[in-house]
Amino acid sequence: DSLEKLAMVGSGNFGSALVRILGQNALRHDIFDNEVKLYVYEEMIDGKPLTEIINETNENVKYLKGAKFTPNVKAVPDLAEAVKGATMVCFCLPHQFLKPLMPTIKESVAPGAKVLSAIKGIDFDDNGVVLISDLLRQGLNADCSVLMGANVANDMASDQFCETTIGYKDAKNGELFKLAFDAPALKVGTVPDTVGVELCGALKNIVAIGAGYSDGLGYGGNTKAALIRIGLKEMIKFCKMFYPTAGIDDDTFLESCGVADLITTCFGGRNRKCAEAYAKANKAKTLEEIEAEILQGQKLQGTLTAKEVNHILKMKNLERAPRFLSDRRAHPGAPLFATPTALCLSLVP
């Protein structure tokens, strides 16, 4: 048959919020097969497999409690079975878990399957930034779109209106994924710029650390707004400097993945929160101690990304590139935290 078969790899908080929409849209639009498969890394909840609980209750009780899937969302603990014959595969899991899964996925999906990454983060190798979408393209030999935006999962799950952005290389696939995600409470914008969209999702976390630090020091709205604005300009500059031929589009930064996600992350989110606590503790605690207290085992994306961005700038001998590092030399009076990246680098050992 010629129906598009949807699958989601990853069943955490955000992946579950996204697959809930996919389930609704698979029923809404004729071009999709009704069944949407959700790969779940199996775990036992009170002695019962999580996949069984999801399939019986239509709810991911562990990672998205209180939100119901439509019954056509089927949780599957076996990866090969979860993506078998899928023509549109979405990814939403921590990127370090991705590589070992790819051979199985490549063997199991339908020929010509297209994929979408909703993974917020970037990887690094000896040559610099490695985009997760490029890992997927290479590992699966597939066209890959990306989805990023101001999308706090729990608010999405209660159908509070929000937007998201899909960046595509192949316009037809971009439109297909838009159809799969666009919903009454989730308005999808599309842009022909996967790199800009994907980098926004990673770099905003650096700025959020700066915003939290400003909050922790007791500075008001002027300072925080300046920091967010400079951070946005730094994000744009970084993208253009390191991807001069990727077709980075200024408009991308005015999409949900850009300014909107940046705002959400700088006013909510764990990066902001930990940095605020760190500033309030006034060096009585390390950032690592704060992370351990507040995040209970999870790691801050913002500090990891800042460290890696700093490493790249050093490698390229650009550590003093304007804006993305401290511009205190140009503006000696400006407080250090006026440049978010400089701030983050001062926090990272």
Add this chain to the structure above:
Amino acid sequence: DSLEKLAMVGSGNFGSALVRILGQNALRHDIFDNEVKLYVYEEMIDGKPLTEIINETNENVKYLKGAKFTPNVKAVPDLAEAVKGATMVCFCLPHQFLKPLMPTIKESVAPGAKVLSAIKGIDFDDNGVVLISDLLRQGLNADCSVLMGANVANDMASDQFCETTIGYKDAKNGELFKLAFDAPALKVGTVPDTVGVELCGALKNIVAIGAGYSDGLGYGGNTKAALIRIGLKEMIKFCKMFYPTAGIDDDTFLESCGVADLITTCFGGRNRKCAEAYAKANKAKTLEEIEAEILQGQKLQGTLTAKEVNHILKMKNLERAPRFLSDRRAHPGAPLFATPTALCLSLVP
């Protein structure tokens, strides 16, 4: 002599915060005459004229309590004397008070004096939008720059780091005003686009009403970020639609006057606050009652501007222009308040 003589017309909260900087910079830079004159609409405070208090204590105890001027800031109750011989005159007062002052100012300033408007707002006549800077240009026959940004006056007065934007027509005058305002805790950016800068200062208040309404309805960060983002796009669209030949620059909206001021206004500020209270009251009170309670006599800029913008759109037969009015037709599922202007219009009788 060839020194630039600075004067400020208006001594409210923001005007006082700005003249405090002018006073410091007049001492810092040789090209300025040391004395900075501040026109104060005289009033009695505990039986003593406000100008006398300011000149004795170096503090505007009524409108910017707790912040000291340098002693070279001289409060003057007579308008002609305040601007006499001034070569650079800044304006920061409610725009409805401006017109009757202009003949006196025109007669008193130095020949070729340049002016700067820090007045956030727009006026309207039968043909549509009237920019305050154009009123000044016509009334004074002078070059006029504008200053707008994320500048909460009390935070500026305690030297919390912030940025602002000067839009200029004459580059040399733009640089002079930059020199007059740029300071360790106030970083000034300049753009050759007075119209975009000035309209940002007015239109952001419409979006802030939408943001407050979203807050009052209990929606979270996703919805608010979407609303702010769409509002920013609407601001850009409005500027370009109504000033197609004014040289509106996309970059203007990434300056402090654009995205930064919008963020500050949507998270703080009276427009946000009143709209939040209105939404929480759930139609038990009119917006006018809320205004009266919260603002004690002052009027909301956002609702006034929304009403006027709506009037213009109607006049130009553009009431259904995409985005700036409700796009519910295109996105029937989207809640009305997803478009800030539509929201405001629904609030305004």
